[in-house]
Each structure stands twice: as structure tokens, then as C-alpha cells.
Amino acid sequence: MTVERSLVLEVARDEVPVGEPVTVRVTDEAGRAVEGVVVTVDSVVERTDERGRCRIEIRAPGSWKVLAIKDAEEAHSETGEVTYRPTSMFVRAVPESTSSNRLERLGSSGERR
Secondary structure, three states, X not given: OOEEEEEEXXXXXXXXXXXXXXXXXXXXXXXXXXXXOEEEEOOEEEEOOOOOEEXXXXXXOEXXXXXXXXXXXXXXXXXXXXXXXXXXXXXXXXXXXXHHXXXXXXXXXXXXX
């Protein structure tokens, strides 16, 4: 009997600076890391390691779809009878100057002297 699990995609931040690598983590719904998941953003393709992690770099500003897919044949050979449903999410990439200015504003507005 084949068990189907959902992939869960986590990105370190919802808003990332253009050109700066960001960590992506892929788990199943029980929180177990999934190795060998193909993570794509536009033409950037990476594969998760044994901890379910990889780093991707978004090269242009805008909203980008991050897609995570585990190949069915590979999943069967590694786990026997488990398949994974693909998942996706959107991440906003902003020019580096915009993201650093926003961090400075947030930091300074909360300070009391």
C-alpha cells in the first residue's frame, strides 16, 4: 500500500533581498525533513539535503513562486511506499537597499532614548 504525504515548504523570510541566498526547508506534515526534494524559483533549481534544507537566490525583484516537488520514483526507492504531494508558496524579493532601509526604520522606531 502506498502512503501519500504532503510536503510542507518553509522559507526563512517572507520578504527577501534580491541576490541574497535564503534558506528553504521542506518537511512532511509530521515535521520530518524530506531529502532530495527539488526546489525551484524561476530558473533556479536546488535539491534539499538530509535536513530537508537548501539555499536559493532570487535574482530579480517581485513576487516569486517557490515550488517543491519530490520525484515519485526517487521517493519509492528511498522510502519504499511513500509518495509526496508537491507544494508551493510565494516569496517577495525586494531590492537590497529597500530591505535594509526597512530594517533600519523598524529598529529605530522602537527605540526609546
